[in-house]
Amino acid sequence: MIKRVFLIGNPNVGKSVVFSRLTGVHVVSSNYPGTTVEISRGYLKIANDRLEVIDLPGTYSLQPSSRAEEVAVSLLKDNQRHEMAVVNVVDATNLERNLFLTLQLIEEGYPVVVCLNMCDDTAHRGINIDAARLSEMLGVAVIPTCGLTGSGVKPLIEAIRNARTSGGKERTHLERWQEIGRIVEETQHLSHRHHNLREILEDASLRPFSGMLIASLVIYASFRFVRFLAEWLIANVFDPAFYDIYQPLLIKISSALGSGGFLHHLLIGELIDGRIDFKQSLGLLTTAPYIEIAMVLPYIISFYLVLGILEDVGFLPRLAMLLDNILHRLGLHGFTIIPILLGFGCNVPGIIATRVLESRRERFIAATIIAIGVPCVPLQAMIFGFLGKFGGLYVASVYLTLLLVIILLGMILNRFLKGYSPEFLLEIPPYRLPPLSILFKKLYFRIKGFLIDAMPVVLLGVLVINILLFLKLFDLFTMAFEPLIKGLFGLPKEAVVGLAIGFLRKDVAVGMLMPLGLSVKQLFIATALLAMSFPCVATFAVLLKELGLKDFLKSVFVMLAVGTIAGTLLNILIPG
Amino acid sequence: MKKISLVQMKENQKGKVAEVLGGSSLQHRMMSLGVYPGSNITKLSHFALRGPVAVKVGRAVLALGHGMASKVIVSLE
Numbered sequence: 001m002i003k004r005v006f007l008i009g010n011p012n013v014g015k016s017v018v019f020s021r022l023t024g025v026h027v028v029s030s031n032y033p034g035t036t037v038e039i040s041r042g043y044l045k046i047a048n049d050r051l052e053v054i055d056l057p058g059t060y061s062l063q064p065s066s067r068a069e070e071v072a073v074s075l076l077k078d079n080q081r082h083e084m085a086v087v088n089v090v091d092a093t094n095l096e097r098n099l100f101l102t103l104q105l106i107e108e109g110y111p112v113v114v115c116l117n118m119c120d121d122t123a124h125r126g127i128n129i130d131a132a133r134l135s136e137m138l139g140v141a142v143i144p145t146c147g148l149t150g151s152g153v154k155p156l157i158e159a160i161r162n163a164r165t166s167g168g169k170e171r172t173h174l175e176r177w178q179e180i181g182r183i184v185e186e187t188q189h190l191s192h193r194h195h196n197l198r199e200i201l202e203d204a205s206l207r208p209f210s211g212m213l214i215a216s217l218v219i220y221a222s223f224r225f226v227r228f229l230a231e232w233l234i235a236n237v238f239d240p241a242f243y244d245i246y247q248p249l250l251i252k253i254s255s256a257l258g259s260g261g262f263l264h265h266l267l268i269g270e271l272i273d274g275r276i277d278f279k280q281s282l283g284l285l286t287t288a289p290y291i292e293i294a295m296v297l298p299y300i301i302s303f304y305l306v307l308g309i310l311e312d313v314g315f316l317p318r319l320a321m322l323l324d325n326i327l328h329r330l331g332l333h334g335f336t337i338i339p340i341l342l343g344f345g346c347n348v349p350g351i352i353a354t355r356v357l358e359s360r361r362e363r364f365i366a367a368t369i370i371a372i373g374v375p376c377v378p379l380q381a382m383i384f385g386f387l388g389k390f391g392g393l394y395v396a397s398v399y400l401t402l403l404l405v406i407i408l409l410g411m412i413l414n415r416f417l418k419g420y421s422p423e424f425l426l427e428i429p430p431y432r433l434p435p436l437s438i439l440f441k442k443l444y445f446r447i448k449g450f451l452i453d454a455m456p457v458v459l460l461g462v463l464v465i466n467i468l469l470f471l472k473l474f475d476l477f478t479m480a481f482e483p484l485i486k487g488l489f490g491l492p493k494e495a496v497v498g499l500a501i502g503f504l505r506k507d508v509a510v511g512m513l514m515p516l517g518l519s520v521k522q523l524f525i526a527t528a529l530l531a532m533s534f535p536c537v538a539t540f541a542v543l544l545k546e547l548g549l550k551d552f553l554k555s556v557f558v559m560l561a562v563g564t565i566a567g568t569l570l571n572i573l574i575p576g
Numbered sequence: 577m578k579k580i581s582l583v584q585m586k587e588n589q590k591g592k593v594a595e596v597l598g599g600s601s602l603q604h605r606m607m608s609l610g611v612y613p614g615s616n617i618t619k620l621s622h623f624a625l626r627g628p629v630a631v632k633v634g635r636a637v638l639a640l641g642h643g644m645a646s647k648v649i650v651s652l653e
Binding site for chain 2: 063211
């Protein structure tokens with residue numbers, strides 16, 4: 001009796017889309033190898049049975065070369081053959097390369113069903129595959145499907161129910177390739193076509209000069225668009241909603257509470273010049289929702305919209321190739337740009353994505369760099385929101401400082417850590433035009449994830465801070481840190497509360513600094529410190545999980561050192 | 577028949593892989609990506625200063641680090 005269904009296949013063949021189709025569970029998919037580093041589980045109901053479906057990280061063969069691949073292969077080995085079905089998702093546009101894993105799976109005797117995916121693309125590219133003949137030659141069921149539209153899913157489920165252990169003689173790698181040559185010869189027919197615009201662009205993005213030009217344009221346009229859309233949303237949607245609709249309601253609540261007292265302090269916060277100030281009042285109903293919804297959420301929306309497009313189009317692997325040379329100096333290779341970019345959204349998925357990197361040393365450098373030098377969207381939104389009004393120069397300086405820290409830190413770690421960086425080896429996928437429905441679905445899940453993760457922490461954080469402030473319990477704490485904060489960083493001693501809150505959430509932390517009336521220089525140092533010093537608690541947890549205790553402590557030590565040195569240097573170097 | 581490494585090939589030059597030097601783990605990885613003795617390979621581009629090399633193998637485009645590329649020996653037609 002089959003209990004589990006494993007989805008396995010080369011990276012970037014659309015396993016996650018097939019998974020969503022089988023189980024109704026949404027998982028993030030993109031157009032680059034290695035989107036799935038975690039194992040997703042879901043359930044497929046057939047009549048009265050409930051099968052567990054497991055989406056494995058992509059792998060090219062049963063000999064793993066990264067931690068993500070290792071997990072995929074070992075999970076497969078640990079299960080009873082007669083209780084499992086293995087759905088081998090095969091990219092129809094690249095049959096030859098994909099069949100290598102297929103043959104290995106069949107030779108090992110797994111109960112295999114081949115799911116021949118991406119059928120629309122094949123027609124465009126002039127490829128015709130005889131699925132029936134392929135099935136005959138392989139000795140297992142071959143089901144043509146189209147993950148994006150969902151066609152072929154029913155026959156696939158039927159084939160899963162009937163999956164039987166396969167088997168065959170074991171081949172050497174070379175014999176396997178000879179066999180593949182024979183199979184492809186008989187089953188695949190190509191019709192010749194001329195180069196189209198997409199292929200011309202694909203080629204251009206791989207050449208040094210035109211590639212750099214395209215990449216610079218894309219990155220500049222993306223950055224401008226993220227800011228433009230977010231600011232438009234704030235000015236036209238979120239601010240009007242807060243100021244015109246929500247504020248009158250709050251004024252009523254405030255006067256009903258008598259404009260003061262403990263409950264007023266908790267819910268509304270302090271009145272600034274007798275009025276509610278969404279940025280400074282610091283109440284559960286005022287600043288907390290305003291920061292998350294009117295200041296951060298617009299940036300989350302625009303950032304993930306742009307990132308989603310870049311991911312699905314297939315631009316990121318090309319960027320990885322262009323940056324390989326530079327990243328090598330930091331002990332990393334080109335692919336690391338993808339975890340780093342994800343880290344700009346939120347450090348947590350960025351650090352998790354470092355699992356596709358081959359060596360421990362590389363993962364350590366990448367995770368530490370992300371935790372220290374890469375500010376997440378909530379922090380960036382606050383930097384734009386508060387520092388932006390003093391001019392773009394200050395905002396640019398924060399980014400420049402962080403870039404400098406990343407480069408120096410990477411070079412130092414690369415110099416002093418034992419070991420070497422493995423080399424870059426990456427498949428570059430074709431450009432694809434993602435359907436809008438897929439883009440928006442992904443965006444929707446990322447926004448939902450953000451709200452679910454952030455809102456409770458923010459509300460709880462503001463509640464606790466307000467109680468502590470009301471009871472004046474921070475005084476001892478601020479006194480203890482005065483020498484460090486005031487002496488080295490030139491910040492008022494109260495700023496330590498804000499910096500400490502950064503451990504909970506970076507956006508609230510910046511909000512805490514606002515009522516202190518910092519000078520531009522102080523604000524600049526404080527935001528740079530918030531970005532560099534401690535990552536938030538969620539990042540900490542995932543860092544510990546990914547690196548293990550020993551490397552985690554090393555990484556924390558590096559963070560403390562970098563924060564202290566950089567804060568002091570900035571205080572000395574920037575004219576007051 | 578001339579044998580040279582991927583690094584020495586010119587852009588848009590075609591050839592057949594003759595051998596993959598280096599340890600067995602590199603050979604395995606290359607093998608599973610379709611780079612094996614006898615496979616057709618086309619060099620697409622090369623980045624300066626020991627940068628990566630892009631090649632086309634079968635229907636896939638691969639980017640290889642400079643060191644790896646220098647271990648793939650190709651015989652020209």
